[in-house]
Amino acid sequence: xxxxxxxxxxxxxxxxxxxxxxxxxxxxxxxxxxxxxxxxxxxxxxxxxxxxxxxxxxxxxxxxxxxxxxxxxxxxxxxxxxxxxxxxxxxxxxxxxxxxxxxxxxxxxxxxxxxxxxxxxxxxxxxxxxxxxxxxxxxxxxxxxxxxxxxxxxxxxxxxxxxxxxxxxxxxxxxxxxxxxxxxxxxxxxxxxxxxxxxxxxxxxxxxxxxxxxxxxxxxxxxxxxxxxxxxxxxxxxxxxxxxxxxxxxxxxxxxxxxxxxxxxxxxxxxxxxxxxxxxxxxxxxxxxxxxxxxxxxxxxxxxxxxxxxxxxxxxxxxxxxxxxxxxxxxxxxxxxxxxxxxxxxxxxxxxxxxxxxxxxxxxxxxxxxxxxxxxxxxxxxxxxxxxxxxxxxxxxxxxxxxxxxxxxxxxxxxxxxxxxxxxxxxxxxxxxxxxxxxxxxxxxxxxxxxxxxxxxxxxxxxxxxxxxxxxxxxxxxxxxxxxx
Amino acid sequence: xxxxxxxxxxxxxxxxxxxxxxxxxxxxxxxxxxxxxxxxxxxxxxxxxxxxxxxxxxxxxxxxxxxxxxxxxxxxxxxxxxxxxxxxxxxxxxxxxxxxxxxxxxxxxxxxxxxxxxxxxxxxxxxxxxxxxxxxxxxxxxxxxxxxxxxxxxxxxxxxxxxxxxxxxxxxxxxxxxxxxxxxxxxxxxxxxxxxxxxxxxxxxxxxxxxxxxxxxxxxxxxxxxxxxxxxxxxxxxxxxxxxxxxxxxxxxxxxxxxxxxxxxxxxxx
Numbered sequence: 029x030x031x032x033x034x035x036x037x038x039x040x041x042x043x044x045x046x047x048x049x050x051x052x053x054x055x056x057x058x059x060x061x062x063x064x065x066x067x068x069x070x071x072x073x074x075x076x077x078x079x080x081x082x083x084x085x086x087x088x089x090x091x092x093x094x095x096x097x098x099x100x101x102x103x104x105x106x107x108x109x110x111x112x113x114x115x116x117x118x119x120x121x122x123x124x125x126x127x128x129x130x131x132x133x134x135x136x137x138x139x140x141x142x143x144x145x146x147x148x149x150x151x152x153x154x155x156x157x158x159x160x161x162x163x164x165x166x167x168x169x170x171x172x173x174x175x176x177x178x179x180x181x182x183x184x185x186x187x188x189x190x191x192x193x194x195x196x197x198x199x200x201x202x203x204x205x206x207x208x209x210x211x212x213x214x215x216x217x218x219x220x221x222x223x224x225x226x227x228x229x230x231x232x233x234x235x236x237x238x239x240x241x242x243x244x245x246x247x248x249x250x251x252x253x254x255x256x257x258x259x260x261x262x263x264x265x266x267x268x269x270x271x272x273x274x275x276x277x278x279x280x281x282x283x284x285x286x287x288x289x290x291x292x293x294x295x296x297x298x299x300x301x302x303x304x305x306x307x308x309x310x311x312x313x314x315x316x317x318x319x320x321x322x323x324x325x326x327x328x329x330x331x332x333x334x335x336x337x338x339x340x341x342x343x344x345x346x347x348x349x350x351x352x353x354x355x356x357x358x359x360x361x362x363x364x365x366x367x368x369x370x371x372x373x374x375x376x377x378x379x380x381x382x383x384x385x386x387x388x389x390x391x392x393x394x395x396x397x398x399x400x401x402x403x404x405x406x407x408x409x410x411x412x413x414x415x416x417x418x419x420x421x422x423x424x425x426x427x428x429x430x431x432x433x434x435x436x437x438x439x440x441x442x443x444x445x446x447x448x449x450x451x452x453x454x455x456x457x458x459x460x461x462x463x464x465x466x467x468x469x470x471x472x473x474x475x476x477x478x479x480x481x482x483x484x485x486x487x488x489x490x491x492x493x494x495x496x497x498x499x500x501x502x503x504x505x506x507x508x509x510x511x512x513x
Numbered sequence: 514x515x516x517x518x519x520x521x522x523x524x525x526x527x528x529x530x531x532x533x534x535x536x537x538x539x540x541x542x543x544x545x546x547x548x549x550x551x552x553x554x555x556x557x558x559x560x561x562x563x564x565x566x567x568x569x570x571x572x573x574x575x576x577x578x579x580x581x582x583x584x585x586x587x588x589x590x591x592x593x594x595x596x597x598x599x600x601x602x603x604x605x606x607x608x609x610x611x612x613x614x615x616x617x618x619x620x621x622x623x624x625x626x627x628x629x630x631x632x633x634x635x636x637x638x639x640x641x642x643x644x645x646x647x648x649x650x651x652x653x654x655x656x657x658x659x660x661x662x663x664x665x666x667x668x669x670x671x672x673x674x675x676x677x678x679x680x681x682x683x684x685x686x687x688x689x690x691x692x693x694x695x696x697x698x699x700x701x702x703x704x705x706x707x708x709x710x711x712x713x714x715x716x717x718x719x720x721x722x723x724x725x726x727x728x729x730x731x732x733x734x735x736x737x738x739x740x741x742x743x744x745x746x747x748x749x750x751x752x753x754x755x756x757x758x759x760x761x762x763x764x765x766x767x768x769x770x771x772x773x774x775x776x777x778x779x780x781x782x783x
Contacts, residue, residue: 053736308637
């Protein structure tokens with residue numbers, strides 16, 4: 029039986045497990061560096077990189093999949109191998125992993141204790157007389173020559189009870205057994221550490237399994253839908269998703285507070301079967317999928333609606349007009365006609381003319397054509413910087429007061445059947461870690477004999493701290509039992 | 514509250530940490546106890562001002578100071594100072610300040626080079642309680658790793674064997690400090706940086722893991738410390754090797770921490 033267990037444990041030695049961790053560490057570091065050095069568009073522009081880097085380097089990158097190293101066969105193989113080794117580690121060593129600090133054996137004999145580095149022995153007689161409790165020369169003499177100064181069994185039980193109580197106050201649990209005229213005992217603390225080790229390893233394995241399930245059966249897709257439009261809901265087209273509203277919530281300082289999509293899920297007949305609001309960090313569940321608010325864009329070529337404030341210069345008169353894309357609008361009751369010709373959400377100037385630096389409404393600007401008796405003229409109106417807006421020859425001053433862009437909401441649709449498994453793994457591993465690292469296992473073993481009390485420290489994590497604690501215990505016993513009572 | 518008050522606190526704290534470093538170094542060099550006490554006092558005042566600065570920043574921005582690299586660096590430095598004070602209270606070795614205080618000064622110098630604008634509005638992706646769990650635990654764990662590396666450096670400086678004249682702690686004690694700091698940092702890092710980050714990513718982006726440069730850097734760091742602790746449990750990486758390993762771990766942590774400045778990705782918050 030023993031031989032069998034040894035063979036099982038030998039299947040995955042600690043050294044081998046460490047080698048596999050080191051290999052995974054090396055592979056992850058290589059992948060980390062490679063994913064920064066190799067452009068992700070390597071495959072699309074392989075010819076270009078081949079000419080720049082040379083055929084050997086390009087071949088190496090292509091064959092090792094270094095443009096996407098974490099989805100390469102070699103990295104996946106290593107991950108799978110790591111999971112297999114972890115599984116075998118747990119399967120062959122679970123007893124040792126889980127129960128090592130749980131089961132504490134009593135000392136077999138006095139020799140097992142006295143050989144330890146941390147060891148002390150008190151003579152009952154000297155201890156109780158208050159004489160510092162050093163090893164009693166008489167006991168030495170008695171041990172050597174067969175003369176014994178016995179403590180009565182009832183008295184011994186009482187004395188041992190006091191020692192046990194003292195250790196108990198320091199967080200130790202005691203197991204003891206009376207053997208003849210002596211009590212052998214073990215005191216232990218932090219015994220949850222081993223089950224914690226087991227839970228942590230199991231948790232990492234479950235996380236790996238959850239990850240594998242997710243990578244094979246899960247999927248994710250980014251859906252970009254214009255406000256008011258509908259699109260098929262991945263992965264099949266039986267259902268569709270309609271974006272009823274998209275709102276960009278801003279603070280008074282123009283900082284983005286949130287972006288919110290109000291969506292409806294429609295069946296094949298176009299009937300709404302579910303609707304809801306999706307915000308960042310607040311996904312919506314629909315038809316077995318999760319829908320996340322991921323991004324948003326602004327249509328760089330058009331706008332939904334603009335409001336322009338005007339004041340006439342030829343006579344007193346102010347007001348505002350609403351401008352829609354492509355259609356001409358009269359400015360109040362004047363003969364001036366205004367048409368929006370171009371919209372840029374993030375206006376910038378370059379030598380080649382105006383352009384939008386991004387799809388975000390950082391500096392919205394509207395180009396308008398103004399037709400009046402003075403002729404046709406074009407110019408830009410700025411929402412956030414009205415002082416820079418064009419002053420037209422037409423007898424009106426114009427100021428852009430509102431410009432609603434056309435938004436596209438970016439929704440991440442995903443399903444991950446491995447998610448519950450992964451979360452279970454995280455819970456197991458977290459519980460395991462807390463037990464592993466916040467339990468401080470220490471084991472003391474001792475024998476309370478008819479003449480003396482011997483205690484040794486047999487297990488600890490930190491030598492320097494344990495030495496201090498062991499010294500404290502020794503002094504506590506000395507002062508506690510030195511007071512007769 | 515004046516908007517620049519937090520920076521004033523950090524500025525004074527910076528000079529006091531620097532002063533504490535000079536005093537700790539003098540204490541180690543001339544072995545006068547009063548210098549050590551003065552250094553500790555300067556360090557304590559600096560820590561109090563550092564705490565006041567973080568509190569002021571919290572009040573000004575209306576959210577915990579964790580949302581930018583500048584705020585994160587300051588919080589991480591605070592975690593380092595706190596870890597040092599815990600070690601100081603437990604082991605009574607003022608000389609460790611010789612290593613910890615310059616590290617703090619360095620982190621504060623790095624922080625001073627980063628954009629410092631106090632924004633009241635957290636970007637939408639950061640508006641989650643997972644953000645606070647993730648970033649706080651990551652900062653505390655990195656603080657513990659820095660203390661481990663600091664003790665590792667002293668271990669490497671300390672001569673072998675008993676040396677009654679040495680002001681430096683014994684190698685056994687230093688090894689225990691390294692070991693304890695790693696055993697505090699590792700679970701905090703695993704739970705905070707990896708697990709809480711993964712759960713938050715699932716809520717925010719719909720995926721536990723995206724192989725983003727920062728995520729990959731964290732995985733490399735985690736695998737490294739996993740390897741280190743396994744070797745330590747095996748009885749292999751002890752003593753000098755453990756000290757060197759703790760210092761190497763800090764180097765990987767720094768690369769991982771600063772990675773998003775060079776690499777970008779989903780964690781590109783400056």
